[in-house]
Amino acid sequence: MSLASRSGLRLVGDVGGTNVRFALADVTGPTPRLFACQSSLCADYPGIEEAIEHYLRSVAAQGARPRAAAIAVAGPVTGGATELTNGLWRMSEAALVDAGFPSARLINDYTALALSVRHLEPQDLGSIGGAATAVANQTVAVLGAGTGLGVSAAVRDGQSEAIATTEGGHIAFAPSDDIEIEILRQLTTQFGRVSLERLLSGPGLVSLRWALGRIAGREAEPLSPEQIVTRATAREDALCVESLDRFCAIYGAAAGDIALVYGARGGVYLGSGIAPSILGWLRQSAFRSRFEAKGRFAGYLKAIPTQVILHPYAALLGAAQSLQSGQGARNVTMAADVP
Known part of the structure; x- marks a missing residue:
C-alpha cells in the first residue's frame, strides 16, 4: 500500500x-x-x-x-x-x-x-552512568547541545504529567574551577553575558576552543565543530582534545544542575545533534563525575541515570x-x- x-x-x-x-x-x-x-x-x-x-x-x-x-x-x-x-x-x-x-x-x-521519552526503547538510548533503571513515574529532564541548547522536562507526580517548555539553555554559565573562571572571562569579552548555550552547542564548542587557546597564549586556527570533534577523537590536536574534554565536563555539570532544578529522579536524557556523535567520549569523560559533584546532594544525583537519545x-x-x-x-x- x-x-x-x-x-x-x-x-x-x-x-x-x-x-x-x-x-x-x-x-x-x-x-x-x-x-x-x-x-x-x-x-x-x-x-x-x-x-x-x-x-x-x-x-x-x-x-x-x-x-x-x-x-x-x-x-x-x-x-x-x-x-x-x-x-x-x-x-x-x-x-x-x-x-x-x-x-x-x-x-x-x-x-x-x-x-517522546515514553516511547523510546532500550536500543534508542545510550547510557552514560547512574542507576541501571530510572524511578518509574518520576520527573525526567531533557537537554541537548546542537545548533543551540534546549532544555525541557516531563514533570510527573505519579498520576499525571505536564511538559515544562523552557529556555533553560540561556541560563548563565557557572564555572566550576579556575580554568572555567578564565574561560568565562575570555568569553565575556566576546559576548558580554555568557549563557550555557555559548559553550554547550556547536558554535559553543568553537568558542570554547578559542577561549582555551587564548588562555594558553596562542591563537587557534579556525575550525568547525565537526573538525574539532574529528581531530579530538583521532587524537590529532591537543587543543581539540582539551576542548572536547572540557565541553563534556561542563555538559555534565549543567545536566546535574538541571536535574536538581526539576527533581529529575526519573532520569536525565541528552538529545540533539552532538551527544550521539560523541557517546564514547562522554562515557570516558568527566561528564558523569561532574554531574554528581553537587556537594551535599551528590548521593541524590548518583541515583539518577543519564542517557543519550540515539533515536534520530x-x-x-x-x-x-x-x-x-x-x-x-x-x-x-x-x-x-x-x-
Whole structure:
C-alpha cells in the first residue's frame, strides 16, 4: 500500500537551526508510528512551506494530503507563531492552515523530545552512568547541545504529567574551577553575558576552543565543530582534545544542575545533534563525575541515570504524541510505568 493511499496519516516535523526533518505519522495506536522519515538542510528552502511541499512531493503523498500537522521548532512559540532562535525561518500555525492543513500546531522542539521519552526503547538510548533503571513515574529532564541548547522536562507526580517548555539553555554559565573562571572571562569579552548555550552547542564548542587557546597564549586556527570533534577523537590536536574534554565536563555539570532544578529522579536524557556523535567520549569523560559533584546532594544525583537519545527522529515521535494526546504542554493521564 502506497503512502498516498493511506488515510489518516498526519504530517510531523522537526525544525532546528540547521536541519529540518519530516515524517508521516499514524497516531491511532498507543505508540505513534512514523513513515517516510526524511532530513534536509533548512538552508535549501526559503521557508517551511516550501520544505513541506518538497517533502510531500518526494513521498508521493500530495494526493492524500495530511489534514493535520504538528511541527516541533527550535524556538519559543508564542500565540501560535515562532522565529527560530538560531535560524532565519519564521513560522505560524495560521500560515500552515493557509498552506492546506485544516489543523496545525507548533510546539517547541524540546517539548517534543520530552513527549517522546515514553516511547523510546532500550536500543534508542545510550547510557552514560547512574542507576541501571530510572524511578518509574518520576520527573525526567531533557537537554541537548546542537545548533543551540534546549532544555525541557516531563514533570510527573505519579498520576499525571505536564511538559515544562523552557529556555533553560540561556541560563548563565557557572564555572566550576579556575580554568572555567578564565574561560568565562575570555568569553565575556566576546559576548558580554555568557549563557550555557555559548559553550554547550556547536558554535559553543568553537568558542570554547578559542577561549582555551587564548588562555594558553596562542591563537587557534579556525575550525568547525565537526573538525574539532574529528581531530579530538583521532587524537590529532591537543587543543581539540582539551576542548572536547572540557565541553563534556561542563555538559555534565549543567545536566546535574538541571536535574536538581526539576527533581529529575526519573532520569536525565541528552538529545540533539552532538551527544550521539560523541557517546564514547562522554562515557570516558568527566561528564558523569561532574554531574554528581553537587556537594551535599551528590548521593541524590548518583541515583539518577543519564542517557543519550540515539533515536534520530525522537522529536518527530514527540510531535506525533502531541497530536495523539491532543496536548502540548497540558496535563495528560500517565501510562503505567513510563520511563
